[in-house]
Amino acid sequence: MSPDALETCSLKLWLIVGCIGTLLLFRIVRSNTSVQKFPPGPRLSCFGWAQLPTSYQWRTYAKWREIYGDLIYVRLLGNPILILNSAKVANDLLDKRGANYSSRPVRPMVNDLMGWDWLFSSMPYGARWRSHRALFTKHYHPNRAPDFQPLQLKEAYTMLHNLAHDPDRFVYYIRRSAAAVVMMISYGHQIAPEGDIYVNLADDALAALGKAGIFGSYFVDYLPLLKYVPEWFPGASFKRQAKIWRKLTRDMVDVPFAMIKRKMSSGTVIPCVATIELEKNDGNPQTEELIKNVAAIGYAAGADTTVSAIWSFFLAMTIDPDLQRKAHEELDRVIGGNRLPTFEDKPALPFIECVVWECLRWNPVTPLGLAHYVGEDDEYNGYFIQKGTTVLPNVWCMLHNENRYPDPLKFRPERFLNKENNEKAGINALPWEAFGFGRRMCPGRWLALDQLWISVACVLAVFDISKATDEDGRPIEPDTEYTSSQLSRPKPFQCRIIPRSEQAMSLLKELGVDSA
Template sequence: MSLPSLGTVLVASALLLVLRFVFRKQSPLSRLPLPPGPSPLPVVGNIKDVPTSHEWITYAEWAKTYGDVMHISVLGKSLVLLSSLEAARDLLDKKSAVTSDRPRFTMISDLMGWDWAVQFMGMGPRFRRSRKALHQLLHPQAARDFYGAIRKGTRSLLRDILHDPAHFDHHLRHHSGGMMMSILYGEDEGPVRDQYVVKAEEAVSGLVEAGNVGKFLVDFIPLLKYVPEWMPGAGFQTQARIWRQMARDMIEIPYKNLQAAYDRGIAPPSVTTQLINQELQQSRDGSKDTEFIMGITGVLYVGGADTALSALITFMLAMVLNPEKQKRAQAEIDAVVGHDRLPDFDDRSALPYMEHIFSEVLRWYPGVPLGVPHRCMEDIEYKGYRIPEGATILVNQWAILHDEQHYDNPFDFNPDRFVPQEGASAPLDPREASFGYGRRICPGRHFADDLLWLMLVNILAAFDISKPVNADGKVVEPSGTFISGLVTALNRSCAGLRRGMQTSPAFWSLLNDDVLY
């Protein structure tokens, strides 16, 4: 946790607590107890208990003692931690009218300048406008409009892996981001798109780090945002300033380039072009809301590229550690698709085991293990406890997807758990816990599902995935260690790829063909 000077913390904490006490409103539910949790200390609460790394694992351990609804406080702020699907649905779906707000992310929104991102917006007109635009772009039927770009990007990914398999992890990152840049700005592969991807990766890396609730004390003491950058302990201000510029570069540079092309009448078809047209059509004076357009495209990049990359790397690790599952999926693909073409969306219904592998990838290590926090807008009662107004609500998606009530041996990668069994109920579909709840459910979930499925099935159709080998020819055991952050992923290469010997020369000629689909 980034700590300012002790005096600053104590003064700010005392002032904050006094103000809250003075202006506190009494609720009819105020006599109800708060949910259980670790015992807080006076004034500072559970500040020493809040983990700053891999929080979902700590919270899952706490749930074994305190139950699936827990409460902790930090400097007078309440955090409610949910560790079961039942609690998440009860509080965030059924009571979405009062639990769909977002807490104010002081570090992310105020200091880093991500207030344009709908993921972090509070309820209100801006949020509703943004959600409406995203739904129009990403509802299931509209998502099909992106199939061509997904096919082309997937083919390009396979070609790069074929020619340089040793750096497959770089190719996965490059193409997951590049594919989104092509969809958002119509920019084909090349140095300009590469520049966009680099800028976006820099910005998102800062967001992922700052997204850890508990990472920065300013999120619990908003008054600290006024501490000058030169003060001892105010290093978070310097970091926020750097990350803020990265975020602006990510959304401004591609937009300005496309706008210049639009003004000359040569803008390629893209999401941004579509949004500019819509803004101009709806405007009475020919103006447009540039911040709105940049915000929507920035949101789509963050929601598409980084989470997709996390799932891709998890898939690679799973295939390395479970070669028999890999071979079974490849045999299914060969039987349905053959050796002379690549799998396509129309093949999906005929590849059930591939579908089970995809579901298990989403379950085994979810890319956003704690989701994005909600904020409770008024006191509510739940199972005899009070969920206090203003509380930040976190859903431990990782805990839900490793709950033995839903899955036997949940830490094992086992796609067979999704194979239908006569007389047995189907296990929980991981998508029900992975894409959010209530009015905050991810609007891009259908697009993400399509994009990931095509990339996974094509990688398996084209390559054998095995453990990496070092310069001495010795097999390197993958660590399986995931980085901590709002979005998590493996922290280093976990696999080696080689050309699949079962495929025909005609198959490989497809990847070297300039005509992509």
């Protein structure tokens, strides 16, 4: 590099550093001189720094609730953050005042650097978000749920075959079943039995999102100007990592869409979300980009969250055989041993439905929810909530509130059985918070609930799940810890999965469903 070029580069670098420092100083001074009454929170140093947890944030914030209450205010590097630890507060702000709380904070790491700006769950509230959500809702509307049930039933039966032949790989077969449903709906693609290229692309991209997804995981989320720091600059390892993750993200969107366009050209395509919309498009590149994004959103929204909830089901059944017996008794009473469950059995199987809801409550897939953003200054219970505040709904805390859910750490599906008594006592409400809040509530929740229900019902109809044993025949206690990531799931554990009877296995053979 020539001396002139080196000097120019140095000047640019110092300009970036200077801008960042000026912005940080301005934010700190403004936050420390404000006369407004903010909600309580941990004390700050003179530099505007609050020590935030780096793992299992939802548990730390739940403990802070005992000190500060349902609203906890933190300002980190000048960024106002409001943590909601109560379902009531979340309802008051995110639901009832949705017009002001429905946007998303700027996410430089995830959206700008990693390339997740196409995912409408992280888009700021506005026209682009509305166009993506409208197209997604068109195909995943609750009225369309029955259209997907035959596909979900088929894949549930396939999972049963796979579990019967190789039960030790139950986690893989859970993932395969969920992926098969959403890939068929989005792309008309029948995934391969092993190592499907499109599923692998999505899994790698979603794994990266899980690591970076919780707001504030990287300083660039607090200081967006850091995204302009050169990759070679000391401390810029986040940019080098984001560059690797960005390729995974773009491949997840672009590669399957290119596949579907090739199939359309050759006339070998199966009708799906992508083809239905592409056939109506007149070649408008913006519309095609919208279709491509929404097709990928279908996989991103459905494949990973559903997997985590079903995985929790296997863990809960491994821990408590008494619960499994109750479920078996209900299934035997309603459908007997002459057939497998179908969606028509759902009204007659209330305990199975309670198991599904408890899977969502016990360890929610997104324990810290998705961050919201305050569009205009607001006031709540005498506290000032500043425009630009990032709002973190602590879903885990809401669903583990002892006043709402007695004995919250225990997996107890029966808590949901007596709806009338629950409503009178103000306890055990269905955990809809697991799907988000207000205008940003998950629009694909109906598909997810059906997928969970048919998977749980079918597995319980055919199998006994119990603790694995060591070489001396002693039970191995499963690890009940969950991962500390945006998409939280059980850590690997062993369990024993065996057919309940010869009759149950004969039903699978009679159906003629192949393993995959």
